[in-house]
Amino acid sequence: MTWEIVIGLEVHAQLSTHSKIFCGASTEFGAEPNTQADAVSLALPGVLPVLNKGAVERAIKFGLATGSHIAPRSVFARKNYFYPDLPKGYQISQFELPVVGQGALTIQVAPLSGNAKPYEKTVRITRAHLEEDAGKSLHGDFHGMTGIDLNRAGTPLLEIVSEPDMCSAAEAVAYAKALHTLVRWIGICDGNMQEGSFRCDVNVSVRKPGEPLGTRREIKNLNSFKFMQQAIDYEVQWQVDTIENGGTVQQATILFNPDTGETRAMRSKEDAHDYRYFPDPDLLPLEISPEWIEQMRATLPELPQTKQARYVNELGLSAYDASLLTASREMADFFETVLAAVPNDAKICANWIMGELNAQLNRDGLDMTQCPISAQQLGSMLARIVDGTISNAGAKEVFRTMWAEGGEVDAIIEAKGLKQVSDAGAIEKIVDEIMSANTDKVTEYRGGKDKLFGFFVGQAMKASKGQANPAQLNEILKAKLAG
Amino acid sequence: MFESSLKQMGAALRAKKISSVELTQSYLDRMAQLNPQLNAFITINPEMSLAQAKAADARLAAGNADALTGIPIAQKDIFCAKNWLTTCGSKMLHNFVSPYDAHVISQFNNAGAINLGKTNMDEFAMGSSNETSYYGPVKNPWDTERVPGGSSGGTAAAVAARLCAAATGTDTGGSIRQPAALCGISGLKPTYGVVSRYGMIAFASSLDQAGPMGRSAEDLALMMNVMAGFDERDSTSLQRNKEDYTRDLNKPLTGLRIGLPKEFFAEGMGSDVAKAIEAAIAEYKKLGATIVDISLPNSKLSVPVYYVLAPAEASSNLSRFDGVRYGYRAPEYGDLADMYEKSRAQGFGAEVQRRIMIGTYVLSHGYYDAYYIKAQRIRRLIAQDFVEAYKHCDVIMGPTSPSTAFKLGEKGDDPVQMYLSDIYTIAVNLAGLPGMSIPCGFGDNAMPVGLQIIGNYFDEARMLNVAHQYQLATDWHSRAPHGL
Numbered sequence: 001m002t003w004e005i006v007i008g009l010e011v012h013a014q015l016s017t018h019s020k021i022f023c024g025a026s027t028e029f030g031a032e033p034n035t036q037a038d039a040v041s042l043a044l045p046g047v048l049p050v051l052n053k054g055a056v057e058r059a060i061k062f063g064l065a066t067g068s069h070i071a072p073r074s075v076f077a078r079k080n081y082f083y084p085d086l087p088k089g090y091q092i093s094q095f096e097l098p099v100v101g102q103g104a105l106t107i108q109v110a111p112l113s114g115n116a117k118p119y120e121k122t123v124r125i126t127r128a129h130l131e132e133d134a135g136k137s138l139h140g141d142f143h144g145m146t147g148i149d150l151n152r153a154g155t156p157l158l159e160i161v162s163e164p165d166m167c168s169a170a171e172a173v174a175y176a177k178a179l180h181t182l183v184r185w186i187g188i189c190d191g192n193m194q195e196g197s198f199r200c201d202v203n204v205s206v207r208k209p210g211e212p213l214g215t216r217r218e219i220k221n222l223n224s225f226k227f228m229q230q231a232i233d234y235e236v237q238w239q240v241d242t243i244e245n246g247g248t249v250q251q252a253t254i255l256f257n258p259d260t261g262e263t264r265a266m267r268s269k270e271d272a273h274d275y276r277y278f279p280d281p282d283l284l285p286l287e288i289s290p291e292w293i294e295q296m297r298a299t300l301p302e303l304p305q306t307k308q309a310r311y312v313n314e315l316g317l318s319a320y321d322a323s324l325l326t327a328s329r330e331m332a333d334f335f336e337t338v339l340a341a342v343p344n345d346a347k348i349c350a351n352w353i354m355g356e357l358n359a360q361l362n363r364d365g366l367d368m369t370q371c372p373i374s375a376q377q378l379g380s381m382l383a384r385i386v387d388g389t390i391s392n393a394g395a396k397e398v399f400r401t402m403w404a405e406g407g408e409v410d411a412i413i414e415a416k417g418l419k420q421v422s423d424a425g426a427i428e429k430i431v432d433e434i435m436s437a438n439t440d441k442v443t444e445y446r447g448g449k450d451k452l453f454g455f456f457v458g459q460a461m462k463a464s465k466g467q468a469n470p471a472q473l474n475e476i477l478k479a480k481l482a483g
Numbered sequence: 484m485f486e487s488s489l490k491q492m493g494a495a496l497r498a499k500k501i502s503s504v505e506l507t508q509s510y511l512d513r514m515a516q517l518n519p520q521l522n523a524f525i526t527i528n529p530e531m532s533l534a535q536a537k538a539a540d541a542r543l544a545a546g547n548a549d550a551l552t553g554i555p556i557a558q559k560d561i562f563c564a565k566n567w568l569t570t571c572g573s574k575m576l577h578n579f580v581s582p583y584d585a586h587v588i589s590q591f592n593n594a595g596a597i598n599l600g601k602t603n604m605d606e607f608a609m610g611s612s613n614e615t616s617y618y619g620p621v622k623n624p625w626d627t628e629r630v631p632g633g634s635s636g637g638t639a640a641a642v643a644a645r646l647c648a649a650a651t652g653t654d655t656g657g658s659i660r661q662p663a664a665l666c667g668i669s670g671l672k673p674t675y676g677v678v679s680r681y682g683m684i685a686f687a688s689s690l691d692q693a694g695p696m697g698r699s700a701e702d703l704a705l706m707m708n709v710m711a712g713f714d715e716r717d718s719t720s721l722q723r724n725k726e727d728y729t730r731d732l733n734k735p736l737t738g739l740r741i742g743l744p745k746e747f748f749a750e751g752m753g754s755d756v757a758k759a760i761e762a763a764i765a766e767y768k769k770l771g772a773t774i775v776d777i778s779l780p781n782s783k784l785s786v787p788v789y790y791v792l793a794p795a796e797a798s799s800n801l802s803r804f805d806g807v808r809y810g811y812r813a814p815e816y817g818d819l820a821d822m823y824e825k826s827r828a829q830g831f832g833a834e835v836q837r838r839i840m841i842g843t844y845v846l847s848h849g850y851y852d853a854y855y856i857k858a859q860r861i862r863r864l865i866a867q868d869f870v871e872a873y874k875h876c877d878v879i880m881g882p883t884s885p886s887t888a889f890k891l892g893e894k895g896d897d898p899v900q901m902y903l904s905d906i907y908t909i910a911v912n913l914a915g916l917p918g919m920s921i922p923c924g925f926g927d928n929a930m931p932v933g934l935q936i937i938g939n940y941f942d943e944a945r946m947l948n949v950a951h952q953y954q955l956a957t958d959w960h961s962r963a964p965h966g967l
Contacts, residue, residue: 039583043803045576046563046585046682048717078799080846082823089802148807276846278855281689281796283718 003206007172008164012157013189014197015058021132021156022049029195033149041153043087055156058188059099060296065186068103076283080276085135095277098129107178108323111170118320123175124163131157169232173225185329193223206239215249231256235263315346330368334375341379342386373402380409394418422469434459485645489702496553503553507536507597510555514646523640525560525618526568526601535597542595552595557641557650560601563682564588571684572604572616575804575811575830585682586714594709599647603637606832608686611904615834624964629888632662638696639666649697655690657908660920664883664933667922670696671703674940675915676721679714685800687793690912700950704728731948737771742876744779753886759924759932760882775876779868785910791845791858798842866914873939883933887926917943921950922959
């Protein structure tokens with residue numbers, strides 16, 4: 001019996017403004033509790049919100065980057081509920097008229113298992129709206145009481161809501177990753193998932209193909225892609241089991257426990273709040289002029305999707321390579337700097353970055369920004385491969401040296417004697433010597449024992465101390481052995 | 484001296500005929516004597532007031548005094564004032580000492596005015612008689628068995644009893660104009676957005692507006708010069724050029740077109756009030772004004788519309804009073820929900836709870852469209868009526884309140900009767916227009932009657948001119964309650 005999985009995401013991206021969305025208090029992470037809670041954050045009597053322009057600018061950038069409609073007029077609304085870490089007793093959010101309307105994000109999906117090929121998919125974005133974060137309840141050592149930290153209260157968030165367009169955990173993770181890349185790419189969110197700067201709520205339902213949508217359950221506050229995948233897998237299985245065992249899925253908000261790998265209901269629809277949304281009379285409608293949008297457009301970098309298309313169409317890379325090279329802006333910048341040194345050899349750049357370089361980074365637990373080899377260094381090294389100065393094997397030696405000790409490419413080649421022999425005369429001389437020293441093998445080879453070719457290559461390489469240009473050597477050997 | 488205008492007081496201070504410390508002390512003495520029977524003040528702090536007076540004297544001596552430097556002004560207890568207990572008339576804030584100044588308070592501080600004390604008010608400005616205050620009702624200085632009106636009842640009583648030179652009020656549905664009328668003083672609610680709401684404890688944000696209350700239009704103009712102006716901390720504050728509100732005081736009224744809305748002169752108004760209003764209109768004719776009959780057809784809906792919108796906003800604005808961070812928390816409670824319920828049930832009075840419940844109801848799922856959205860629509864129609872009317876007149880006049888001051892407890896058990904005492908004032912808030920009340924005579928019970936003057940948007944200077952010319956020609960505004 002086959003089931004269709006339907007997934008939609010709500011992502012809360014914390015916007016990278018220095019101050020909060022409705023007051024001047026700092027948004028810096030990790031300060032002592034309540035040291036960044038000013039009169040507005042504390043919701044003292046009489047205080048009023050004033051919108052942070054930087055938060056709006058970031059929302060506009062997001063709208064532009066996803067080809068979304070940017071509302072010329074949007075409205076802040078109050079979402080009313082009581083909770084100790086919600087100081088005003090309402091959250092200022094946007095409800096009926098959000099700042100960003102419909103858009104889309106095209107993603108590359110790498111299936112999580114099996115041998116299925118990566119494919120492209122477009123996920124529609126329903127809306128994105130500005131809102132403030134709540135504070136934190138601390139259940140630590142307060143003599144049985146709860147502590148409240150309002151440093152985070154009022155931190156600007158962009159809540160990005162997708163259509164239920166994803167039909168597997170792989171697609172949901174790919175979409176979340178693509179969003180994560182995008183918000184960092186355009187500089188609106190630092191993407192730090194441990195600090196809660198990028199949090200995902202996942203709506204999951206299952207149905208039989210052709211049937212109407214099933215009842216969804218919402219997995220709250222996932223802060224890692226791994227957990228997201230586990231949570232979805234578990235939840236899908238739970239829903240399928242529930243229905244197949246004759247039960248029904250009730251709408252609910254659920255939490256994922258990474259320790260057990262299970263989801264559990266936090267509250268059901270019955271105790272869902274009536275938030276009594278209404279337009280916040282303390283804030284005027286947010287008006288965004290076409291001029292403002294154009295100003296923001298001018299500050300946007302080339303977007304990952306645009307770059308991907310360019311890498312495929314102009315540089316001849318595969319869509320998969322292109323998507324990996326645009327996994328972050330640092331990665332793409334690195335690639336393009338390397339490419340500048342060998343403009344006609346994009347493939348070799350891609351191979352080295354995603355092969356040797358990535359492997360080393362992973363081994364040493366570093367990210368792109370901490371890479372000990374600069375893009376310029378790698379570029380000059382690749383240029384030496386392309387112009388035949390060093391072999392691939394030699395390049396690996398150069399690479400290892402640069403990684404460990406630094407240094408300039410040509411100097412390393414010189415010092416280590418890695419320059420390969422590309423002088424046809426010199427190589428012919430070596431080949432001649434080897435052939436006359438192994439006449440029996442030459443005879444065997446000519447008699448049909450093709451496998452011996454490798455033997456001759458090895459001997460010649462050894463004789464050249466590994467410095468013979470392999471391509472050239474092969475060519476000369478083949479010709480001479482053929483007689 | 485208690486009868487001097489702000490202008491005269493300022494001149495006397497600058498001429499060193501009296502020091503601010505002396506002036507402040509004499510008001511404090513008078514307050515000590517009369518406040519116990521009037522209950523116009525919630526907080527009096529002579530030490531802090533006199534420290535300000537001392538500083539004002541230094542400024543006067545240095546010769547850089549402003550118009551109000553050294554003059555004692557009382558502040559409605561809805562304004563947060565640094566280091567002052569700021570209760571908003573509620574048990575909920577019985578222990579709240581504000582760590583910051585409201586914009587209005589800073590403006591007076593910068594002007595060198597003295598904060599003479601925090602005046603009593605209906606709890607969270609919800610009331611028309613000052614009887615909902617946790618700190619007890621204010622008595623009307625003209626007859627201490629009667630209410631002073633509300634919610635700025637403490638301010639109105641203090642000004643009428645000469646317990647301060649002038650004072651501040653706030654007006655959400657008539658809370659400056661109605662008590663001004665009932666206490667025989669002048670009060671101005673400016674155009675919405677002219678005075679910053681920062682630090683003014685919110686009742687209904689889209690309607691709340693602070694304004695001056697005093698003994699004359701001229702005094703109000705000087706107060707407005709201090710209070711009005713753009714403040715970036717209030718997103719609804721309007722960015723406009725600084726105005727001198729005294730600039731038009733002495734213009735003649737020849738050719739002034741006064742609109743009289745027929746709806747204001749229909750049933751409901753007391754005959755004694757009607758008589759005083761008609762006499763005032765006759766006086767304006769003498770001053771050169773012409774009368775235009777106008778209609779505000781939707782104004783009859785203003786009370787029901789108001790009692791949907793104001794409670795809706797209030798129910799949300801008052802959510803922050805939850806016992807968590809400041810203010811009242813029930814001494815004993817079980818879990819979190821119990822703490823909320825007990826703290827709010829014990830900290831808020833009956834009228835506040837009634838309005839929170841009305842507001843919560845009209846915003847609830849399934850009722851929002853029928854109440855809130857519909858009320859917003861009618862609100863626009865009411866505002867449109869005024870736009871239409873101002874095509875034919877310059878100012879609109881009518882009664883401020885249908886009756887003079889009623890007796891304490893008289894309307895206590897009938898909220899709707901109480902709500903109807905704001906029937907002429909509420910439309911002005913819904914439209915965001917400026918409105919004024921000035922004394923224009925006395926009713927059958929010898930209690931003052933107020934004439935309401937409604938102006939077009941930003942027409943405060945003209946309204947003050949219209950009021951001032953009347954006060955030059957009459958002396959209702961300088962009558963003081965006897966027997967105090």
